[in-house]
Amino acid sequence: MNKGKILIVDDKKSVLSALELLLQSEYKTITTLANPNGITSISDLNTYNVIMLDMNFSAGVNTGNEGFYWLKRINELTQNTSIIMMTAYGGVELAVRALKEGATDFILKPWDNHKLLSTIQSAYQLQQSRKEVSHLKEKTKHLKQLINKNETPIIGNSKAINQVLKITQKVAKTKANILITGENGTGKELIAQAIHNGSLRKDEVLVTVDMGAITESLFESELFGHTKGAFTDAHEDRAGKFETANGGTLFLDEIGNLSLTLQAKLLAVLENREIFRVGSNDPIPVDIRLICATNCNLEQMVDEDLFREDLLYRINTIQIEVPPLRLRDDDILLLAEYFLTSYSSKYGKSGLKLNASSKKKLLNHQWPGNVRELQHTIERSVILSEHNILTSNDFVFKKQAFSATQEMNITLDDMEKTMIENALVKHEQNFSAAANQLGITRQTLYNKIKRYGI
Numbered sequence: 001m002n003k004g005k006i007l008i009v010d011d012k013k014s015v016l017s018a019l020e021l022l023l024q025s026e027y028k029t030i031t032t033l034a035n036p037n038g039i040t041s042i043s044d045l046n047t048y049n050v051i052m053l054d055m056n057f058s059a060g061v062n063t064g065n066e067g068f069y070w071l072k073r074i075n076e077l078t079q080n081t082s083i084i085m086m087t088a089y090g091g092v093e094l095a096v097r098a099l100k101e102g103a104t105d106f107i108l109k110p111w112d113n114h115k116l117l118s119t120i121q122s123a124y125q126l127q128q129s130r131k132e133v134s135h136l137k138e139k140t141k142h143l144k145q146l147i148n149k150n151e152t153p154i155i156g157n158s159k160a161i162n163q164v165l166k167i168t169q170k171v172a173k174t175k176a177n178i179l180i181t182g183e184n185g186t187g188k189e190l191i192a193q194a195i196h197n198g199s200l201r202k203d204e205v206l207v208t209v210d211m212g213a214i215t216e217s218l219f220e221s222e223l224f225g226h227t228k229g230a231f232t233d234a235h236e237d238r239a240g241k242f243e244t245a246n247g248g249t250l251f252l253d254e255i256g257n258l259s260l261t262l263q264a265k266l267l268a269v270l271e272n273r274e275i276f277r278v279g280s281n282d283p284i285p286v287d288i289r290l291i292c293a294t295n296c297n298l299e300q301m302v303d304e305d306l307f308r309e310d311l312l313y314r315i316n317t318i319q320i321e322v323p324p325l326r327l328r329d330d331d332i333l334l335l336a337e338y339f340l341t342s343y344s345s346k347y348g349k350s351g352l353k354l355n356a357s358s359k360k361k362l363l364n365h366q367w368p369g370n371v372r373e374l375q376h377t378i379e380r381s382v383i384l385s386e387h388n389i390l391t392s393n394d395f396v397f398k399k400q401a402f403s404a405t406q407e408m409n410i411t412l413d414d415m416e417k418t419m420i421e422n423a424l425v426k427h428e429q430n431f432s433a434a435a436n437q438l439g440i441t442r443q444t445l446y447n448k449i450k451r452y453g454i
């Protein structure tokens, strides 16, 4: 027997008893009601799976209006309950109106028992599915809130980072595709998160895909999903990242690492705004806000035929350059104190402080690994510290030796180009100030910018 609960509302006692007799072997609870006014007194109305509702209750009236009134009331009082309308005076028009006004089905009296049972069974199943969908929606909403709650604050007060944050706020609410550039560890992912959190899609998910970590063979199934049996390991249907991000934001990190073949596949999806799961020919429309990030110079890669120009134009409506930490002196100590507080609490070492020599050492370091390097440096020093005051000896920079050996492999031209780029970022593209800092004339700076393709 089915666990379902059925309520039958009809003013004819004969109809109520006939239906009760028919249904009691199929459903666990059958409640009958001869007067519809009793509907509002049923405290657990919402727990009924199916309600069978007569359309005419007053003698001599067969317009169905009473039924429509109660249909509306029940829909207000319940969430997913299926309502089957019943009448002896029905035509197609009445049935269509009933469905339009929220009924699940329509039955003509006298009924055929077999047909009636299958109508109630379908209505019951529909109610179960609606309930499941409601639960899943609730669950998804909760999960989205949990995911989005994991928000890291963006620390910094330098002119450069404030400029970045200003642009971030400005573009967040727009639909524009954003390209975030900058060296590794500068905080590109944090900026992507800030854009999502400030956007109209903030209650939806931000899905991140590290393009550098996806192999060519897995690219399509990871991004577009697959159907069961599409390939050996496809044991069930699976949605890809594009579908998961539908309605929200898709963050494609390390976009510069994508091979030309995969760039073409990505471009097709961005142009058509629809995907095909691997193994399926049914297009699935996707509505995503796209944010990409890279530490590569994509314009240069376009010149070298390593990156598609049409893809670049699709992804870089707005470009945000996150400057390296060495050009954000004012942020170094703020970030250091922030990480010190958070790691002191994580490792149960409260009260740790930086002394003047340690601050000086942190300020003088070049931070080739940017904020990530600073974060790891502070974490290491908190774990290893034996005193409350951290001195310069508590900070050892392995990376400096690494960058020195690296520098042996680069040319003077490379160094000059990097210096010019850094000066331009530092002075926010003010050529006179950058030329002044580099000790060259504006004209020389122009010539060099042209020569290096900056």
Ligand SMILES: Nc1ncnc2c1ncn2[C@@H]1O[C@H](COP(=O)(O)OP(=O)(O)OP(=O)(O)O)[C@@H](O)[C@H]1O
Pocket (backbone or CB within 6 Å): 152, 153, 154, 155, 156, 182, 183, 184, 185, 186, 187, 188, 189, 190, 191, 253, 293, 295, 335, 371, 372, 375
């Ligand atoms: N301004 C900041 N305030 C607080 N934490 C920061 C800031 N910038 C970066 N971080 C932290 O530094 C680490 C590296 O940042 P993130 O991953 O955003 O950098 P990225 O530029 O995306 O790096 P990659 O290019 O390697 O992917 C993260 O743990 C991040 O939380």
